[in-house]
Amino acid sequence: MTDLEALERIKELRAQLHHHNYCYYILDKPEISDQEFDMLMKELESLEAAYPQFADENSPTRRVGGGVLDGFETAPHKYPMLSLGNTYSEEELREYINRTERLAGGQCQFVCELKYDGTAISLHYKNGQLHQALTRGDGLTGDVITANVRTIKSIPLQLKGDYPQDFIIRGEVFMPVEAFRKLNKERIEQGLEPFANPRNCASGTLKLLDTREVARRGLDSFIYFLLAEPPVADTHYESMLKARSWGFKIPDPSRRMVQVANNLEEIMDFIRYWDVERHQLPFETDGVVIKVNQYHLQQELGFTAKSPRWAIAYKFKAEQARTRLLSISYQVGRTGAITPVAELEPVFLAGTTVKRASLHNADQIARLDIRVGDMVYVEKGGEIIPKVIGVDLTARLENTHPHRYITHCPECGTALIRYPGEALHYCPNQEGCPPQIIGRIEHFISRKAMDIEGLGSETVEMLYKKGLIADAADLYSLKNKKEDLLKLERMAEKSVTNLLESIERSKSQPFERVLFALGIRYVGETVAKKIARTVRSIDKLIAATKEHLIAIDEVGEKIAESIVDYFAKEKNIHFISRLREAGLQFETREEAPVTLSDKLAGKTIVISGVFHTINRDELKALLEQHGAKVGSGVTGKTDMIIAGDNMGPSKLQKANQLGIKIMSEKEFFEYFNSI
Incomplete structure (x- = not known):
């Protein structure tokens, strides 16, 4: 066989196998044995x-x-992978529907899909072939898992039909129940610990380094969202049908796994049906996702900092179990918050054996009248840690007494305090309470903060107890204590070297991560990014007043007060000084937004609708580059609205009531070019 003949036969075989794979895994209609x-x-x-x-x-x-x-390796997402907001009742869902339709300016059409209990992935296709697969990661960057995803037979490697040349498509990778049972049976026979549940198993499998083992475990997938420019259809539902014709496995409309709904009753009908029928599925699902169907309304509704406004998840009622409360212990967090924990008689719940559950706070214990020795109801809903939700009073033992909440810290003995309006008790001994100190260090090194590998909770605790570190700044002095590190348990030459190299690499983390790592109360990851990109240096942040801080997007009075209080303490200023000396980044390196002119300075402009000569992000950037502030809603402070096609009726009505000038796309650019 010549090279040319071999190539032709290889191409022919690949085409045949891709076709038969599609028939078997997507259409469920095999053509050959x-x-x-x-x-x-x-x-x-x-x-x-x-x-x-x-x-x-x-x-x-x-x-x-x-x-x-x-x-x-890690790579950035072209479009952020945000999480969905959750709702747990028909009333909450009604509120969401009403709010969404009010923002959209009229009745919306929705698509209902099952919420798969697996792990989200983002797939990038170029010229009809799988180019890259990413995990969700932190939503902005993810791990590149392309080699492992290629082993999943329901994910096409070569597309067919009229697909776009370059697009992103997202879905869920899950482990079918039967594959999970088979894998756990093998592990038990080999004397290995069985996996807790299919979701964790799917997530862990995707991160295995041995691609052959990934292929052997039988992962599956469903596709649920397409991102293409321009869109391939006007609605999400039509896009999913097109994706199916290209070779993707989408929820089966003929089995009612995806359905268009026009109102709340049709949505609830879908939810009620699957709340019963989900137990017959060969995979696990924990709810229903409801999405606005029309793309132009999705664009109009936009996003919050954490989730799209045009989609929400309805979570099925969580599984419950009944067991005995053996005792109540108390945990101390990095902020000094005291969390009561129920120590339980082990009980199997939602795929795992539960021995501990959250009791939330003193008020919850008193409200439910929870007593040691009670038979309690435990629920494992959307939370990782199960929670006690009630007491079986009919089974209460004689001579039990109401629980007395602790008055002093279980770790350092300091008297607890409770701030006005707070549900939790706190230990105020920030500098001398070991769990608080260790907790702050653990937060500092976490993945979304400084991302220092090789430092788990046990290692941090060991370094602290051995006197090698007293706070996070001491991590950067460990390079001078290598001999001391080598004497510690499980700290061989290679692990110590890797740890010190990881600490050194962390010095290049951007200012926004360093700010988050400081652990200022109420300053989460998103708020830290907003502040870092606005204030741009730690010195300016230290000098900022409460009023200056409140003017920053996402920063309210509570967060502003916390920041001012943090920098008012000399010990915190000294801590930052030590980190600065170590070489950490306390300025935003990325260039400030380009300002081209001030011709729109002082104007607040709202964008609404779909545009033809420019997309919404480009228009927003243009406005900001010329001094305008782009508003999200119509208010008395709005100077102008630029209206594209399908402008929201509610915005139009409010603009007319307030007498705000409305310009078409063409009219705006004529005005813009004239000033």
Whole structure:
């Protein structure tokens, strides 16, 4: 066989196998037997081995895995992967529907889909082939898991039909229940610990370095969102049908796994149906996702800092179990917050054995009259930690007494305090209470903060108890204590070297991460980014007044007061000084937004609708580059509205009531070019 003949046969075999894979996994209508499929695959494997010059990373032979990876790189998401808000009742869902339709200016059409209990992935396709697969990560960047995703047979490697040349599509990778049971049976027979549940198993499998093991575990997937420019259809539902024709596995409309709904009753009908029928599915689901169907309304509704306004998840009622409360212990967090914990008689709940559950706070214990020895109801809903939700009073033992909440810190003995309006008690001994000190260090090194690898909770605690670190700043002096580190348990030469290198690398983390790592109360990851990109240096932040801080997007009075209080303490200023001396970044390096002119200075402009010559992000950037502030809603302070197609009726009505000038896309650019 000549090289040309071999190449033609390889192409023919790949096309046939892609087609049969689509028939089997997407259409559920196989055209050939498993034996015939295997024979075609073996022929292709032989030809690719004989002619390695014709290798293709998207060949069907890659489905079986190709060896052991060195690790996972990270890459940015083209579009942020945000999480969904949750709702738990029909009343909450009604409020969401009413609010959404009010913002959209009229009745919306919705799409209902099952919420799969797996792990989210983002897939990038170029020229009809899988180019890259990312995990959600922190929403802005994710781990590159392309090699592992290629082993999942329901994810196409080569598309068919009229697909766009470059697009992103998202979905959920999950482990079918039967595959999970089979895997756990094997692990038990091998004397290994079984996995807790299919969701964790799917997530862990995607991060395995051995692609052959990933292929063996039988992961599956469903696709649920398409991001293409321009959109391939006017609605989400139509886009999903198109994606199915290209080779993607979407929820089956014929089995009512996805459905268009025009009102709350139709949505609730879908929810009630699957709340019962979900137990018959071959995979786990914990709710229903409701999305606005029309893309122009999705664009109009936009996003909050954490989630899209045009989608929400309805969570099915959580599973419950009944067991005995053996005792109540107390945990101290990094902020000094005291959390009561129920120590339980072990009980199996939602795929795991539960021994501990949250009791929230003193008020909750008193409200439920929870007593040691009671039979309690435990629920494991959307939270990682189960919670006690009630007491079986009919089973209460005689001679029990109401629980007396502790008055002093269980770790350092300091008298607890309770701030006005707070539900929790706090230990005020920030400088001398070990769990608070250790907790602040653990927060500092966490992935979304300084991301220092090689430092787990146990290692941090060991370093603190051995006197090698007293706070996070001491981490940067560990390079001078290498000999002391080598004497510690489980700290060999390689692990110590890797740890010190990771600490050194953390010095390049941007200011926004350093600010988050400081652990200022109420300053979460999103707020830290907003502040860092607005204030741009720690010195300006230290000098900022409460009024200046409140003017920053996402910063309210409570956060502003916390920041001012933090920098008013000399010990915190000294701590930052030590970090600065160590070489951490306390200024925003990225360039400030480009200002081209001030021709729109002082104007607040609202954008609404769909545009033709420019997209909304580009228009917003243009306005800001020329001095305008872009508002999200119409208020008395709005100077102008730029209206594209399908402008929200509510915005139009409010603009007319307030007498605000409305310009079309064309009119705005004529005005803009004239000033």
